Amino acid sequence: MWRRLIVKTLFETVEKPEKAILVAIDSRSQAIHSGWTVQDSLNELEQLLTTAGGVSVGRLIQKLTQPNKSTYLGKGKLEELLALQSTLKYSVAIFDDELTPVQQRTLEDFLEVKVIDRVALILDIFARHAKTMEGKLQVELAQHQYLLPRLAGQWSHLERLGGGIGTRGPGESQLETDKQLLQQRINRLKQNIDRVSRQRNLYRDKRRTRGIPVIAMVGYTNSGKSSLMNALTKSKVLAENKLFATLDPTTRRIVLPGNRQFLLTDTVGFIKKLPPTIVKAFRATLEEITDSALLIHVIDINSRNAFEQCKTVEQIIGDLGLGEKPRITVFNKIDLLPELREKKNEPEILTMFDDLLQFQPSNTVLTSATCRWGLNNLLETIGRYLPEPYLSEERSES
Known part of the structure; x- marks a missing residue:
């Protein structure tokens, strides 16, 4: 009754954004294992909500070892969530974990508002941003x-x-x-x-x-991959400060000195709690990563959760069976680092991120896509992985 995933998005464009309350379970063991706090996770959920066109009016957190099998929340917190409707006037409740069908039906019947989970919210954003x-x-x-x-x-x-009423078979x-x-x-x-x-x-x-190598950019959503693509190729790929601003893969050709060239592909950003169904549905897109000769892992170095985001991307890369594929680690958005105001050089800045350097310490490049800092260094690093000079068709024909 509430879910309209097939044709319409969850948050249609209206004069007033739909008001939502964010709900999560605070499991200490899970936080210790993942490195994310419940507030970090809800902050990201709120970013997803903003991208989808809604607005957060409140949060509800309950400390539980694990969610209730039928209601997600305990009885007391569920009553509190219902009572908040009168003060917050929310029309949708968004849960930070994937809800089971039983949990979703029970919550909808009890709250009498639209109930969705993180997965449905991500799918809604995907539906908005898919162009091809x-x-x-x-x-x-x-x-x-x-x-x-x-x-x-x-x-x-x-x-x-x-379908319609006449579509049922006899006895079904x-x-x-x-x-x-x-x-x-x-x-x-x-x-x-x-x-x-x-x-x-x-x-x-x-x-x-034709012998043109492919290099794929991967990274957490909103790490600045599209902005970096634009800076390197002087193209106009959509780049916004929103999660999943771009969805469809984009490929551009880059020619280096000596007429060596490669194709640079910008892929969909990753995010924590990305369900296997989404990964499977996007397997054709992810094949671009599999087929690439080199991965460029772009990290938003200014994010307070940079380490956790990096681990999430590395885990997904490993799940795709690409853990051994060579890659370059790019610390992007360095123009936002306060350390730069102290005029520290690149090696000094890198020492501040020893926890991140454990992933690819020997191939780390600092960049700012918006300020065009470090682009030549990145291209030189990429060049070390390219095969022997490959002449473009235009040059070879002349």
Whole structure:
């Protein structure tokens, strides 16, 4: 009844942004293990909410070892969340963890407002920012896979899926028919994505034949990858101070001195608690990372959670089986570091981030995409990984 993931976004553009309350469980063991505090996580959730077009009016945190299986929160906190409606006037409750279908239905029935979780919020942002056909297909697939186990009690989905009252088979329950329709759509989406993926493979085979190496930029969302792409290639890739401002991969050619050239690809940013369904849906995009000769891991060095963000990216790279792929670590946004006002040089600044240097200490470059600092150093470092000089077609024909 509340979920409209297939056609509409969760926060449609209106005169007044939709008001939301953010809810999380504070598990000390989880914080110790991950390095993130519950406030850090909610700060990021609020950034996601802002990107989606909503506004936070409050937060509710409960200390629990693990969420309640049916209500997520304990009984007392659940009553408190309900009571806050009268003062905060929120119309949606956003939970920082992925909710089970049972938790979501119970919370919606009790609160009588829209209830979503971090995954649904990320999918909403993806739906807003997907521009290419491939991106839209991948987002829709992830949305359908998220919706499938949550169909129980859902009747309004028929208008979203294009079905209707006459679509039931003899003797079948509505829920069974619903699941069949959704599964059929998922299968069609997978086929379409596979077709696009095969086209990508043909394009990559052509690149291999021509001998042009591919370098992929990876990093936590909002680390400045798109700004760095613009600075290096003088292009105009969308770059905003928002999470997941860009979604579809962008590739540009760069020619170095000696006519050595490579293709630089900007991929979708990573984020903590990224569910496997999203990773699987975007496998065609992530193939660009797999096919690359070199990874450039871009880190927002000014973020107070830079170390945790770096670990998240490294973990996802490892999960993709790319842990051994060579890469350059870029500490971006150094113009925001207060240390620069003391006119310290690059080696002195690097010593302040020994915890981050454990990832790739020998290939670390300091940059500021907005100020165009360190770009030549980055290109020189990239050049050490490129093969023998490759003459561009234009030069070889002359």
